[in-house]
Amino acid sequence: MNDHLEVLRAMRAKALEGGGPDRIAQQHARGKLTARERLALLLDDGSFQELGALATHDETEFGLADQRYPGDGVVAGFGKVSGRRVAAFAQDFTVIGGSFSRVQSHKISRIQDLALESGVPIIGLNDSGGARIQEGVASLAAYGEVFVRNVMCSGVIPQISVILGPCAGGAVYSPALTDFVVMARGTSSMFLTGPDVIEAVTGELVSIEELGGSDVHEARSGVAHLVADNELGAIELAKLLLGFLPQNNNEDPPQLVPYDPAERMADELNAVIPDDEAETYDVRDILGHVFDRDSFLEVHAAYAANAVTGFARLDGFAVGIVANQPAVMAGVLDIDASDKIARFIRICDVYNIPVVTFVDCPGFLPGIDQEYQGVIRHGAKIIYAYCEATVPKISIVTRRAMGGAYVAMSSRQMRTDIAFAWPSAQIAVMGAEAAVRILYAREVRAATDPAAVTAEYVRQYRDAFFNPYRAADVGQIDEVIEPRETRPRLIRALELLRTKVQQNPPKKHGLFPA
Ligand code: HXC
Numbered sequence: 001m002n003d004h005l006e007v008l009r010a011m012r013a014k015a016l017e018g019g020g021p022d023r024i025a026q027q028h029a030r031g032k033l034t035a036r037e038r039l040a041l042l043l044d045d046g047s048f049q050e051l052g053a054l055a056t057h058d059e060t061e062f063g064l065a066d067q068r069y070p071g072d073g074v075v076a077g078f079g080k081v082s083g084r085r086v087a088a089f090a091q092d093f094t095v096i097g098g099s100f101s102r103v104q105s106h107k108i109s110r111i112q113d114l115a116l117e118s119g120v121p122i123i124g125l126n127d128s129g130g131a132r133i134q135e136g137v138a139s140l141a142a143y144g145e146v147f148v149r150n151v152m153c154s155g156v157i158p159q160i161s162v163i164l165g166p167c168a169g170g171a172v173y174s175p176a177l178t179d180f181v182v183m184a185r186g187t188s189s190m191f192l193t194g195p196d197v198i199e200a201v202t203g204e205l206v207s208i209e210e211l212g213g214s215d216v217h218e219a220r221s222g223v224a225h226l227v228a229d230n231e232l233g234a235i236e237l238a239k240l241l242l243g244f245l246p247q248n249n250n251e252d253p254p255q256l257v258p259y260d261p262a263e264r265m266a267d268e269l270n271a272v273i274p275d276d277e278a279e280t281y282d283v284r285d286i287l288g289h290v291f292d293r294d295s296f297l298e299v300h301a302a303y304a305a306n307a308v309t310g311f312a313r314l315d316g317f318a319v320g321i322v323a324n325q326p327a328v329m330a331g332v333l334d335i336d337a338s339d340k341i342a343r344f345i346r347i348c349d350v351y352n353i354p355v356v357t358f359v360d361c362p363g364f365l366p367g368i369d370q371e372y373q374g375v376i377r378h379g380a381k382i383i384y385a386y387c388e389a390t391v392p393k394i395s396i397v398t399r400r401a402m403g404g405a406y407v408a409m410s411s412r413q414m415r416t417d418i419a420f421a422w423p424s425a426q427i428a429v430m431g432a433e434a435a436v437r438i439l440y441a442r443e444v445r446a447a448t449d450p451a452a453v454t455a456e457y458v459r460q461y462r463d464a465f466f467n468p469y470r471a472a473d474v475g476q477i478d479e480v481i482e483p484r485e486t487r488p489r490l491i492r493a494l495e496l497l498r499t500k501v502q503q504n505p506p507k508k509h510g511l512f513p514a
Pocket of ligand 1: 095096132134143169
């Protein structure tokens with residue numbers, strides 16, 4: 001028996017070394033932690049239960065007979081984050097560049113299955129050179145095993161991908177299929193085809209950072225939802241994010257003990273909308289006053305910054321926030337903002353997180369490029385997502401709600417439960433000048449003083465439409481409230497809606513505009 005124990009202990013000790021001391025030193029020299037060090041940061045002390053620690057490929061593997069490492073490029077298992085059960089894996093770059101192998105696939109698939117069956121979130125710490133080239137088609141098939149499970153888990157258990165090194169080739173698609181991608185600035189990258197292949201095929205020269213660094217995916221591609229300054233920050237962001245999510249789609253997100261008075265009014269909000277309509281403001285100033293102190297976690301902050309999405313708490317309950325951002329492009333909706341908003345609403349809906357929408361939007365962005373790029377089908381995603389969502393939905397029109405933007409941004413008719421407006425709301429088919437140009441072209445042309453006549457028509461139009469009361473008369477707005485009351489109003493509304501039941505017709509799935 002003692003011999004058997006010795007063998008096991010020796011193999012376990014080897015597994016703890018990953019690719020060996022030299023590779024670990026290289027990993028550290030690059031400012032990166034090892035897979036086990038990362039899991040130790042993610043999981044509660046002593047909670048990690050490893051599975052497949054000793055698995056590796058057999059001696060016949062092409063070119064890898066002398067590179068057999070117990071654990072084979074990934075550390076996987078389950079544990080706890082802030083006392084909540086999770087499944088987790090961390091790719092080990094010190095073992096053949098974290099490349100994705102059959103064994104790696106078996107180990108990750110195994111914990112995906114266990115996580116799905118047990119209804120617990122799964123967090124992947126990614127650091128991989130993509131499909132293990134020596135394994136040939138087997139490593140491609142191995143990806144398929146993980147992808148199918150990513151999709152089966154989608155909308156059932158939260159899936160968070162943290163990118164902590166290169167994530168090349170097929171390695172990017174599993175994260176892309178998960179709910180959230182978190183990157184670490186400077187040390188992580190994501191690309192499908194690397195700089196060498198791009199140079200060979202297109203002749204373009206690009207560095208890894210320029211091609212797929214965190215700045216690219218944070219602000220341009222939108223692949224990354226959250227970016228931290230370093231590895232530790234990225235892991236902390238994943239944990240923070242997890243706090244807003246339920247264990248699975250049959251549960252509600254955890255509620256914190258309320259720490260900010262529910263009846264707190266914010267007088268500052270009464271002065272937040274500038275008197276001069278041409279002036280902008282930062283919608284995040286509003287959010288800071290309404291939600292529980294310091295609870296806002298912005299998601300996709302630098303991508304499509306003309307819209308703001310993120311999680312926060314109201315009286316300790318998790319909520320999702322969608323807002324136009326007047327400080328960027330006047331808060332207009334474009335293709336990227338549409339994609340960002342629609343995706344966020346669907347995440348909230350699937351995980352039972354109420355959606356609170358702040359509306360101040362002049363409409364969809366006019367332009368040939370936007371039309372050619374398909375602003376119609378992208379804009380339709382927002383409408384689809386709001387209409388489809390059955391979670392509690394509350395909207396607040398703070399200023400402009402013009403035309404398509406009024407309808408698309410959580411209008412009452414699209415199954416929004418309660419629609420509030422501030423007295424500064426302007427709800428109209430279009431802006432005053434544009435409306436007068438269309439409605440009174442003949443009168444203005446015939447006038448001896450066209451400018452004066454135009455100004456008079458504009459005044460009449462504004463008197464008629466640039467307030468929330470006409471919309472309130474016909475129930476498009478449920479209540480006009482003072483800005484300072486917004487927090488208690490929202491809390492009471494969400495209290496009512498906590499037991500909301502609404503179902504969509506049975507179907508295989510809808511056809512989300514893509
Ligand atoms: C086997 C790999 C590997 C891979 C890296 N290594 N990627 N081994 N298969 N895919 C090995 C290297 O040979 C090296 O071993 C060790 O890992 C560390 O790699 P380095 O290149 O020294 O590290 P670094 O300079 O940091 O560069 C990291 C990297 C680079 C940018 C990820 O290794 C790289 O470009 N790898 C290939 C990426 C790629 O094209 N993947 C696509 C595969 S095809 P030694 O022993 O020399 O130190 C694919 C398609 C799937 O994934 C599609 C599914 C839908």
